[in-house]
Amino acid sequence: MVLKMADKVLMKGNEAIAEAAILAGCRHYFGYPITPQTEIAAYMAKRMPKIGGCFLQAESEIAAINMVYGVAATGKRVMTSSSSPGISLKGEGISYLAGADLPSLIVNVQRGGPGLGGIQPSQSDYFQATKGAAHGDFHMLVLAPASVQEMADLTVKGFELADKYRMTAMVLADGTMGQMMEPVSLDYDVKNTVEKPWATTGTNMEREHNIVNSLFLSPEKLEEENFKRYDRYKLIEENETMYEEYMMDDAEICVSAFGIASRVAKNAINEARAMGIKVGLIRPITLWPFPKAPFKKAGEQVKSIISVELSMGQMIEDIRLASECKVPVTLCNRAGGMIPTPEQVLEAIVNANNGGAK
Amino acid sequence: MIKMDYKRITLLCGHYGSGKTNIAVNMALDLKAKYDKVLIADLDIVNPYFRTKDSIEDLNAAGIKLIASEYAGSNVDIPALPQEMYSLTDDLSAKAIIDVGGDDRGALALGRLSDKIKLENNYEMLLVINxxxxxxxxxESTIEVMAEIENACKIKITGLVNNSNLGYLTTGEDVLNSVEYANEISRLTNLPVVCTTVNETLYNELNGKIENLFPLKLQKKIN
Structure with missing residues (x-):
C-alpha cells in the first residue's frame, strides 16, 4: 500500500495520530486497547509489520509504558496511547521517563471519569496532564489538537519537541477528536536529527557505558538534576508556547477553550458576533506550557472571561492565574462524557455581555 | 432516482469508517417507501461510538424497527449482540438491512447467522468502499480488506457500494474521479457496482453523470 501523503485522505483522529507517528519516524508502538482510542492500536497493528516496525499489544498499560521506557533509552522514537483510566495506570512509568530525561510520546484520548467512568468524550484529565501525571517534580509537554489535521500535526510536533528537550510530550485529545473523521493532508518535512549521545546503543568497546536511570544515590546530585530540568522547562515556556486567537482584537468578552470545546465555542462566538456582541476566543494549543501572555492581555482588555470545558472546571484555574484575577472568570461546562452545545455557550456569552458574570 | 433491486436481506460490510451505518439507515428508509415491514439491525461489535441507534428518531418516525443491543450508545463498552437478531432470519415476511461491524473483526459476528442466510439464499452482501x-x-488494498471480511463472516460479497468521499470537503469531481477506482475493483472481482452514494447536496450536480447514483441524507451522532 502506498499512501501519497500530499493527497487528502479521510481519516479518523486516531488513525491520523498513528499515521503521523509513523511519518515522524516512530517504529515502536506499545499499548493496550481501550475505547475511545483503540483505532490507534488497530492501525499500528496493520501498518507496523509492513514497514519493519514493532507493534506490541502489552499485557497491561503498565507493561506498555515500561516498554516505551526501554525503547526511549535507546534513543528511538517510541509511543504509547491510551484513554483516561489507562493513563492513570501509566503514571509510574511516566514519572520514571521524566526522572531519566527520556523523550517519548504519549497520547491520551480522554473519556469521562473519574474511575472507570464512561466511553464518551471528556477533558477532565487536564489537571493530570498539566500538573499531576505522577510523583515528583516534572512536567510533560501537553499538546491539545482541535481537528483531525491537528491530531496529526501535533503528533509530529510532539516527537520533535520530545527529542529536543529530552522529555515526554503528551497529545491530549478526547473521544470526539479520536473518533471523528475529517479530510487531512499528511505532508511533513520531519526533523529527526537531534543527537542522542546519552542513548544506550552499545559501546562498541569505544566509550564508557551510558546508563539511563532515574535513581540518584546522592541527594545533592538529585537536587542538581531537578534544577537542571527546570532550567530547561523555563526555556520551553519562553520558546514553545502555542495558542490561537480568534476575533480578540476588539473583544469585550473572552471565551477560552481547547480541543473540541473550542470548536463549539467558535460556533457560539460567530452567532454572538452576528448579534453585535464583541466576543473573541483564546485557544491554548500547548496546555503546558500554558499560554499566559494572551490571558494577561485579556485581563486588561475584556469585561470577563468564560472558560468552556468538558470537565468540572480545570483549565479555569490557569486562566485565573494568567489573567491575574483582574476580571471575573466563569465556567460554562458539561461533564461525564457530555458536550456543551453552541446554544449553551451563546447563553453564557449573552449573560456575560449583560454584566451577568459573577 | 435510483431504483434499487433489494433482496430480502441486504448486508452492509466494509472497512471501518467506510460509511456503512449511514448507508444502512438510508437504505432502510428507501426500502420502507416500497415495503411495509422493514427491519434494520445493528450488528456492530467493533465501534461503540457511531451506531445505527443514533438515527433512532428518524427510524421510529418512518416505522422501521431497529434491532440493536440495549448497550449500543451507552457507556457499557462490550461487544454485545441483540437477542432479537434471530428474527432477521426467522421472519421471512420482513425486508431487512444488516449493518455489519467494520473489518474482519466486525464481520465475525455474522458467523452466527451466515448458515441461515445462505440457506434462504435471498440476500445481497454489499461491500462499502471509499x-x-x-x-x-x-x-489492491480494498480487495485485501474484502478478502479478510469474507473469510471472517463466511458469506461471499455480491456487490459494491462506492461511497468515496472526503467528508465535508467532497466535491463532485472527487466522486467522478472515484468511479474508475470502483470500476477497477469491479473488474478484478467480477462484482457489480450496485450504486455510488453521495451526500444529497451533490446529487443534482452528479445526476446523469454517474450510473446508479444514490443520494444520502447524512445521519448525525446524538449525545
Missing part, C-alpha cells in the same frame, strides 16, 4: 480512506486507497 478510495479516500487511508488503508483502502486503491483496488
Amino acid at each position: 478510495k479516500f480512506r487511508p488503508l483502502t486507497p486503491d483496488a
Whole structure:
C-alpha cells in the first residue's frame, strides 16, 4: 500500500495520530486497547509489520509504558496511547521517563471519569496532564489538537519537541477528536536529527557505558538534576508556547477553550458576533506550557472571561492565574462524557455581555 | 432516482469508517417507501461510538424497527449482540438491512447467522468502499480488506457500494474521479457496482453523470 501523503485522505483522529507517528519516524508502538482510542492500536497493528516496525499489544498499560521506557533509552522514537483510566495506570512509568530525561510520546484520548467512568468524550484529565501525571517534580509537554489535521500535526510536533528537550510530550485529545473523521493532508518535512549521545546503543568497546536511570544515590546530585530540568522547562515556556486567537482584537468578552470545546465555542462566538456582541476566543494549543501572555492581555482588555470545558472546571484555574484575577472568570461546562452545545455557550456569552458574570 | 433491486436481506460490510451505518439507515428508509415491514439491525461489535441507534428518531418516525443491543450508545463498552437478531432470519415476511461491524473483526459476528442466510439464499452482501480512506486507497488494498471480511463472516460479497468521499470537503469531481477506482475493483472481482452514494447536496450536480447514483441524507451522532 502506498499512501501519497500530499493527497487528502479521510481519516479518523486516531488513525491520523498513528499515521503521523509513523511519518515522524516512530517504529515502536506499545499499548493496550481501550475505547475511545483503540483505532490507534488497530492501525499500528496493520501498518507496523509492513514497514519493519514493532507493534506490541502489552499485557497491561503498565507493561506498555515500561516498554516505551526501554525503547526511549535507546534513543528511538517510541509511543504509547491510551484513554483516561489507562493513563492513570501509566503514571509510574511516566514519572520514571521524566526522572531519566527520556523523550517519548504519549497520547491520551480522554473519556469521562473519574474511575472507570464512561466511553464518551471528556477533558477532565487536564489537571493530570498539566500538573499531576505522577510523583515528583516534572512536567510533560501537553499538546491539545482541535481537528483531525491537528491530531496529526501535533503528533509530529510532539516527537520533535520530545527529542529536543529530552522529555515526554503528551497529545491530549478526547473521544470526539479520536473518533471523528475529517479530510487531512499528511505532508511533513520531519526533523529527526537531534543527537542522542546519552542513548544506550552499545559501546562498541569505544566509550564508557551510558546508563539511563532515574535513581540518584546522592541527594545533592538529585537536587542538581531537578534544577537542571527546570532550567530547561523555563526555556520551553519562553520558546514553545502555542495558542490561537480568534476575533480578540476588539473583544469585550473572552471565551477560552481547547480541543473540541473550542470548536463549539467558535460556533457560539460567530452567532454572538452576528448579534453585535464583541466576543473573541483564546485557544491554548500547548496546555503546558500554558499560554499566559494572551490571558494577561485579556485581563486588561475584556469585561470577563468564560472558560468552556468538558470537565468540572480545570483549565479555569490557569486562566485565573494568567489573567491575574483582574476580571471575573466563569465556567460554562458539561461533564461525564457530555458536550456543551453552541446554544449553551451563546447563553453564557449573552449573560456575560449583560454584566451577568459573577 | 435510483431504483434499487433489494433482496430480502441486504448486508452492509466494509472497512471501518467506510460509511456503512449511514448507508444502512438510508437504505432502510428507501426500502420502507416500497415495503411495509422493514427491519434494520445493528450488528456492530467493533465501534461503540457511531451506531445505527443514533438515527433512532428518524427510524421510529418512518416505522422501521431497529434491532440493536440495549448497550449500543451507552457507556457499557462490550461487544454485545441483540437477542432479537434471530428474527432477521426467522421472519421471512420482513425486508431487512444488516449493518455489519467494520473489518474482519466486525464481520465475525455474522458467523452466527451466515448458515441461515445462505440457506434462504435471498440476500445481497454489499461491500462499502471509499478510495479516500487511508488503508483502502486503491483496488489492491480494498480487495485485501474484502478478502479478510469474507473469510471472517463466511458469506461471499455480491456487490459494491462506492461511497468515496472526503467528508465535508467532497466535491463532485472527487466522486467522478472515484468511479474508475470502483470500476477497477469491479473488474478484478467480477462484482457489480450496485450504486455510488453521495451526500444529497451533490446529487443534482452528479445526476446523469454517474450510473446508479444514490443520494444520502447524512445521519448525525446524538449525545
